[in-house]
Amino acid sequence: MRILLVEDDPSIAEPLVDGLERQGYELTWVATGADALNADPGDMVLLDLGLPDLDGQVVCRKLREKTEVPIIVVTARSDEIDRVALLELGADDYLIKPFGFRELVARMRAVARRSALALEPNPAGLPDAPMTLGDVTLDRRTRKVAVSGIPVSLTPKEFDLLEFLAQDPGAVLTRERIIEEVWDKHWWGSTKTLDVHIASLRKKLADTDLIETVRGVGYRLAVDEEGPET
Numbered sequence: 001m002r003i004l005l006v007e008d009d010p011s012i013a014e015p016l017v018d019g020l021e022r023q024g025y026e027l028t029w030v031a032t033g034a035d036a037l038n039a040d041p042g043d044m045v046l047l048d049l050g051l052p053d054l055d056g057q058v059v060c061r062k063l064r065e066k067t068e069v070p071i072i073v074v075t076a077r078s079d080e081i082d083r084v085a086l087l088e089l090g091a092d093d094y095l096i097k098p099f100g101f102r103e104l105v106a107r108m109r110a111v112a113r114r115s116a117l118a119l120e121p122n123p124a125g126l127p128d129a130p131m132t133l134g135d136v137t138l139d140r141r142t143r144k145v146a147v148s149g150i151p152v153s154l155t156p157k158e159f160d161l162l163e164f165l166a167q168d169p170g171a172v173l174t175r176e177r178i179i180e181e182v183w184d185k186h187w188w189g190s191t192k193t194l195d196v197h198i199a200s201l202r203k204k205l206a207d208t209d210l211i212e213t214v215r216g217v218g219y220r221l222a223v224d225e226e227g228p229e230t
């Protein structure tokens with residue numbers, strides 16, 4: 001697996017490159033935002049937010065525009081990032097410096113596992129036909145979503161979230177279960193992240209009724225097979 005490491009501090013980057021290469025990863029190391037945007041993102045990006053030339057959040061967003069590969073953001077506490085905003089920019093996970101090497105590798109594996117499942121052309125058991133959820137169609141094979149036939153662009157996380165809810169339309173899924181399945185068992189961030197992703201999904205789907213909040217419990221897809229009632 002090829003990793004693009006974006007880190008301007010050699011005292012952090014050098015041991016990371018060594019350590020990750022020992023784990024069998026192929027590393028490309030760049031030290032500026034401009035170089036990051038010109039580099040081949042490989043299979044995963046590790047992105048330091050405090051870069052000398054460009055705002056790391058801008059780099060994150062631009063990387064996400066050009067690639068679907070997972071992005072793990074690494075940030076110093078002093079960067080005072082808005083974590084929720086960061087996930088909205090398309091980061092798949094993040095780590096606060098200082099972090100342990102083993103923790104980093106565990107996160108990378110978790111993110112890679114989810115993304116490998118997502119990138120597999122047709123993982124066993126997935127239906128070929130797109131699902132229809134009211135006005136929304138969801139194609140698991142191509143990871144494309146459309147509303148009334150018009151394609152909408154979801155972040156990888158938003159797609160995962162919708163796909164997870166769509167596994168059992170109508171069923172109530174608890175917040176804990178969604179966080180565990182769509183993010184990670186070891187996710188330690190605020191569960192607000194879930195609400196933020198739900199809010200942006202609803203906005204993109206132009207259908208606030210599809211995803212129903214079950215107060216105090218979680219969410220469900222409100223799919224009425226008889227057609228919408230007014």
Ligand code: CA
Pocket residue numbers: 007008009048049050051
């Ligand atoms: Ca830095």
